[in-house]
Amino acid sequence: AQSVTQLDSHVSVSEGTPVLLRCNYSSSYSPSLFWYVQHPNKGLQLLLKYTSAATLVKGINGFEAEFKKSETSFHLTKPSAHMSDAAEYFCVVSESGQLTFGSGTQLTVLP
């Protein structure tokens, strides 16, 4: 069975400072991992995905994530937050065609 834990339900950062959104997973095999963003009243937008290629994955809008098998983590980072990054972020694990979503992390960016 697979599971996803997003360790922080809310994260607040100041504009221009680094962002770290944490995600840990458990999976029996080699999963695919995704980060999605949801802006208010919108559907999901894919930020990046890991599918057993390079462990450091670069996504859109300056986000990146590193797959660490030993730590079963797939944390999302960005060097410098922008006001437009304020949204909810979901970590998702996919294995054998089954998706499991994390509970989400609400990112607030302070001016």
Next chain:
Amino acid sequence: GAVVSQHPSWVICKSGTSVKIECRSLDFQATTMFWYRQFPKQSLMLMATSNEGSKATYEQGVEKDKFLINHASLTLSTLTVTSAHPEDSSFYICSAITGLGEKLFFGSGTQLSVL
């Protein structure tokens, strides 16, 4: 916490038949629901946005006559795959937004296999 129930979790059907997938918000009213599709090892693709009491808004490239969406109440949206073909085999998942748009919840998904 809020729960979104999606049914069935998997379905196998013959080519040419229609399949209905239900998405229910169990303890909140969802004015907006989303339907996604995912191919193996690919990302989710938004198919349509479903608003209660109005016609769904389909994403570009999604056939509205093939993927019928009905959002007849604040707690139920359905996706009907009409005249299904093997290329429609996929994982379909719904999500629902709470009334004020502050939180998005996901169904558990439906694996559709068309023979």
